[in-house]
Amino acid sequence: MTGEFSLAVHGLIYLSHMDKTISSETLAKNICTNPARVRKVMAKLKKAGLLSAREGADGGYLFEGDPARITLAQVARALQFSFTAPAWRSGGVDMDCLVASGMADIMDQVYSELDAACLSRLETVTLADILRQVFSPPPSNQ
Amino acid sequence: MTGEFSLAVHGLIYLSHMDKTISSETLAKNICTNPARVRKVMAKLKKAGLLSAREGADGGYLFEGDPARITLAQVARALQFSFTAPAWRSGGVDMDCLVASGMADIMDQVYSELDAACLSRLETVTLADILRQVFSPPPSNQ
DNA sequence: TATACTGTAATTATAGTAGTTACAGTATAA
């Protein structure tokens, strides 16, 4: 799996915390990755309306929504992100055996159900929940 | 994500269908992979008691359980398989910013909740369910 | 018109994943 979803959530949290326009370069430094990768992900979030982008001098990304009303499920959907599907598929459609020819499709369906289960779980988590965790970390138990 | 889980389910379905001892080589042909990879995965399933293995001539793997009583969650747990955790983590623990230093741990927790959601969904799917899908495929809609 | 951005593509580098080969250990049967 790619780190795209982590990057997107991290970016949104940083933006909503800063509450001003932030460039891909500043974001990339905070996230520990490169600006081009940040821009690719932020562009998708922009298309989904989760943030706005301004080109030109003093431009960058701006989060204007209500963190309490944006769920992680919305973020995942904005990215069209698949959490569980592996690249490798077992068997082969042209094989004679029903198991060998059928398993890949059946597993694809299983993974799509798992993705749905993940999204359903993420419907219950908002950016505000994550912000709380970031800024009120539980006391360390030492 | 690796294809380990797909491979394990495919193998178990094939074994339960054949109802006799099958070598890693035969399994590998059906799954379309190599015997060593099959043996690595089957060894884990054996340790979890999901099948038995016999070494020596005429050896191989044998499924003896009741497909209706084995869930895909048991299979995933036998492999200690993580469905969602990405390798890449954002930010860095030593950074000054609370967002940059805290996000990775928070996302790890999110992914662990997603894995739990996946397992919970897989509790409801048995090998017998998969066998039914393999051998009573829904009519194609052409 | 210079500057500082985004959006995007092309390329390179890295790392995660699968494939290959090899061999010690073990069960079976001639």
Place this chain on the structure above:
DNA sequence: TTATACTGTAACTACTATAATTACAGTATA
């Protein structure tokens, strides 16, 4: 007792998915 056919496991190679780098056209601002 020896040949055969397996598993279990490790070491290595090959492949492919992912991230990093570089570059540049387009655009907003001053």
